[in-house]
Amino acid sequence: MNQLHVENLSVEFGGVKAVDDVSFMVEPGEIFAVIGPNGAGKSTIFNLLSRIYRPSTGKVAYGAHDLLAADPHRIVDFGIARTFQNIELFENATVLQNLLIGRHRHTRPNLVREMLFSRKMRAEEREHRLAVEGIIDLLDMSHIRDERISDLPYGARKNVEIARALCSEPSLLLLDEPASGLNSEETDDLAFWLEDIRDDLGITLMMVEHDMSLVNRMADRVLALNNGATLALGTPAEVQADPKVQSAYLGGTYD
Numbered sequence: 418m419n420q421l422h423v424e425n426l427s428v429e430f431g432g433v434k435a436v437d438d439v440s441f442m443v444e445p446g447e448i449f450a451v452i453g454p455n456g457a458g459k460s461t462i463f464n465l466l467s468r469i470y471r472p473s474t475g476k477v478a479y480g481a482h483d484l485l486a487a488d489p490h491r492i493v494d495f496g497i498a499r500t501f502q503n504i505e506l507f508e509n510a511t512v513l514q515n516l517l518i519g520r521h522r523h524t525r526p527n528l529v530r531e532m533l534f535s536r537k538m539r540a541e542e543r544e545h546r547l548a549v550e551g552i553i554d555l556l557d558m559s560h561i562r563d564e565r566i567s568d569l570p571y572g573a574r575k576n577v578e579i580a581r582a583l584c585s586e587p588s589l590l591l592l593d594e595p596a597s598g599l600n601s602e603e604t605d606d607l608a609f610w611l612e613d614i615r616d617d618l619g620i621t622l623m624m625v626e627h628d629m630s631l632v633n634r635m636a637d638r639v640l641a642l643n644n645g646a647t648l649a650l651g652t653p654a655e656v657q658a659d660p661k662v663q664s665a666y667l668g669g670t671y672d
């Protein structure tokens with residue numbers, strides 16, 4: 418099991434330090450949350466980890482892999498998957514088709530296309546379909562498996578995005594605001610699923626999240642950012658009690 422090791426990470430956009438000398442480690446099997454007011458640098462950290470942005474300075478390692486030296490397309494091969502704040506799915510494809518596409522890391526070229534367009538199931542495909550069915554069961558999605566993404570309500574689409582990320586069989590899943598836009602019942606379901614993902618699949622979870630009740634309930638440790646820099650790092654109770662965190666959130670959303 419790999420540890421995510423982030424050291425002295427910084428990036429600037431037009432002179433603004435979006436991330437300013439941030440260091441942390443995410444331990445295997447941990448649920449690690451990143452919080453902070455709007456513009457604190459949370460999504461930018463995710464975009465640096467998934468190599469959408471290149472840092473000005475710093476190191477990022479996942480186990481023995483230097484993520485900054487790797488081709489961005491290879492990050493998934495190291496066992497890292499992510500979801501996006503704005504859901505990114507194939508709108509005109511079904512849930513099942515989106516999940517099969519999520520298997521591409523494990524398939525030979527063209528197999529996903531053949532799985533989508535051929536009615537015959539060969540032995541080679543069976544393994545991928547079984548893996549996808551396992552995720553559909555885990556996230557309780559059988560009733561929507563043949564629905565088109567564009568016909569689904571927002572909460573269901575968010576779950577499909579998590580399911581698709583799981584189909585790549587990651588060991589680390591990065592979740593960008595998984596609870597945003599969900600009602601309280603959907604957020605409760607999400608909390609159960611995240612626990613199952615960690616406990617049953619053994620996946621390490623790192624999430625950016627505004628919903629502090631979810632963070633307090635789920636996270637083993639929390640990194641609080643403000644203006645790109647670290648304010649506090651510790652258990653949810655330690656971070657919540659930190660005076661710097663409280664003053665950054667004055668008038669904000671920390672409840």
Ligand SMILES: Nc1ncnc2c1ncn2[C@@H]1O[C@H](COP(=O)(O)OP(=O)(O)OP(=O)(O)O)[C@@H](O)[C@H]1O
Pocket residue numbers: 430431433434435453454455456457458459460461462
């Ligand atoms: N591509 C970019 N170009 C210019 N500035 C950027 C870019 N990406 C982020 N920023 C700036 O970096 C800072 C941090 O933004 P970021 O989106 O990481 O914050 P955040 O904590 O995720 O906020 P929110 O909670 O609103 O999503 C902001 O000042 C933002 O305007």
